Amino acid sequence: MPTSHLSKELATFASQLTIEDIPKAVIDRAEDLLVDWFGSAIAGKGARPVEIMTQFAQQMGGFSTDHLGSAEILIHRTSSSPFLAALANAAASHVAEQDDVHNGSVFHPATVVFPAALATAQTIGASGEDFLVAAIAGYEVGIRVGEFLGRSHYKTFHTTGTAGTLAAAAAVGHLLKLNPDQMLHAFGSAGTQSAGLWEFLRDAADSKQLHTAHASATGLMSAYLAQAGFTGAQHILEGKQGLAAGMSSDADPSKLVDRLGSRWALAETSFKYHASCRHTHPAADALLQVMLKHDLKPSDIAKVETLVHQGALDVLGPVVDPTTVHQSKFSMGTVLALVAHYKFAGLQEFDQHFRDVEVCAFRDQVTMTLDPEVDSAYPQRWIGKVKVHLKDGSVLEGRVDEPKGDPGNTLSRTEITDKAMRLAAFSGGATPAEMTLAINTLWNIRKQVKIQFLLSSH
């Protein structure tokens, strides 16, 4: 295979990946990420943008109780086609800000990969093993595309929306058993539909849910079209009028095929511990470390200076006085205030306390400063550094090199299960009994002969 055709090399990898190629630890981690995603998907229940998108998906399919679809719409216990189910489930998975993230690409793989893969696997009756391999192909492709597009891309584009179309296409294409040529066509169709702009952040608009829905559904469509013979550009990623040409100024083509088959990008993916934008987590953990070590109360603290990377300033900087729960998850001050008061910034903490007087007061004493060391380590490593100024005049410094949830500081299977149970309890998206059953199925997915519905009977 000529290394000069990088899109083709990546497509070939996604097409030909087998379970034997993948170390057991990576497959185990894929299961961890699957259960973690499932909790996030259920957490979307009741969220306004998610309910609107789900309603749209149901309205635009002609499926009904006596005319079932082949894929499950999780939060409604209904069914539709894989295209529309992926649209709904992907919108649901990203709203709680609890889904996984890959640091180096600043890309959220689960929310775009699993909805498309699950809907397709349910439709064609794929085995659990095929489903896992397909999801791994989706992670490996999407993360590399995100890394390829680089930091200039992320300044304007929501990488999960853009690289996400390729990730979903790779996963679905693998399930549909596309050969390398077909997979490359699927990539062409997916990449030419890549979209997602950060502009919505300024207005706390609902586009984040639209981006994941769009990426997952159009990626799925691209793979289905390729299976039927629809063609796409051969160099959609690196070509002269391709994705990087249009949407990046620092794209690095070598990233597309970085150690394919030996480096497992999926295993580098982080779980989210706090229910906020990942850019807040390093500082939150550093603050918590200082407070626990010195047994501090919030009232001991005069102000907190966080030392951050540029991306944190870009994304969090505009959020000064958050007016919605969702927006407050992008407020460094709010996140640190919740951590200071409750030792954890979870869904419950945001929902009940983000506008509390003492939380707002603490929030207003938090600043962000660009730190050269933190910035140069980013995005490979997300270092957390804080200077905590006490009311007695002393200054304490905190530092974490791997925030909770990163591969070197990961969650156990018990913690992952607990997190998913907590998310479902918060949204009311499924009962504890339903969750226990579904999560048990997912921990044993490798043995499944045919992927079934998880919450509703088919």
Added chain:
Amino acid sequence: MPTSHLSKELATFASQLTIEDIPKAVIDRAEDLLVDWFGSAIAGKGARPVEIMTQFAQQMGGFSTDHLGSAEILIHRTSSSPFLAALANAAASHVAEQDDVHNGSVFHPATVVFPAALATAQTIGASGEDFLVAAIAGYEVGIRVGEFLGRSHYKTFHTTGTAGTLAAAAAVGHLLKLNPDQMLHAFGSAGTQSAGLWEFLRDAADSKQLHTAHASATGLMSAYLAQAGFTGAQHILEGKQGLAAGMSSDADPSKLVDRLGSRWALAETSFKYHASCRHTHPAADALLQVMLKHDLKPSDIAKVETLVHQGALDVLGPVVDPTTVHQSKFSMGTVLALVAHYKFAGLQEFDQHFRDVEVCAFRDQVTMTLDPEVDSAYPQRWIGKVKVHLKDGSVLEGRVDEPKGDPGNTLSRTEITDKAMRLAAFSGGATPAEMTLAINTLWNIRKQVKIQFLLSSH
């Protein structure tokens, strides 16, 4: 209204436009463009990418003969939801390269506006008058967004795919009676899904049909979501992380609101006479003028030098030895050869003759040269200039300032009807009797109380 909020000004216009605001000549022209579009939509029947996309749309909806959808899939006489019908019909409308084009924006409005508007109008039972006003809103918005994004955008992006999401959202939003705030939310959702890269041209891939389908369907989705309360960015077009920031380097915000309500961009839209890329038309007409004036046969001609704008070189330049009918429509040499032999480069002429020995021989004697006058007039005016070198050594010059189909050299209603009949006959997408009936309905659409299905009974 503050003129500093340009997206809002445009959204307000699209929301509040009424039939009384619009000159009769513009409404008449909207009907002309509607009938012209209908022919192009039927012409898609049988084309591989169109059939695949239509099959996908049908497969992803649960609609069947005993469970009807609310919107018509034209080429299959089936029905589905408006979302999926728009997807199918928009894919169909662009493949014959016979749909309309607006010169200044290099944007094809009909193929993205009418499929979304028709599907919505059929679903909600809109009146013919509302349908026409909505379509006009779509044209006015889409064309201005295309002009705003500028020439730098068109170098990498297929403007019909990108601006097309906004055009479709405006038309559907008008039909759904969105207020200005809701319309602005629809624009936010549409703009953040804008996509479409030229990379596919290099490989003669099928993405052009995907771009129109994607734009029309996601634009429609954006309007439906906004109606249900889904929010979008307030400055998706001109904002710091908006569409122009991500995808243009010469965007001109003043274009977004250029003489809104007094300038009717729809009336500047050109019909396509030849069935080829519009960049070939000016030279084709200039050659035809010379040949008719001097009563020349193809065999009299040694070579033809076409004097063109840069965009023609960018888009047509790579096509040297076209191997498919679709690709040959982007070959200046093939188009001029067909015009020289048949006085017209229509679907039939391409299909039957693009590989004929004498056509290929003529093709190879056609060159393109950048011409400063032609280039500086572009894209407002598409001037055609040719130097025809005869075998007797003499050189004849031809020039047209408005190629056939431009507003100053437009098609009559008889010519428009004939063109649509010819397109349907070519594809076999509808019988002459069906076409006569449907076209008659369309010429009288202003009187319709409720838009019905055009080809199939509901």
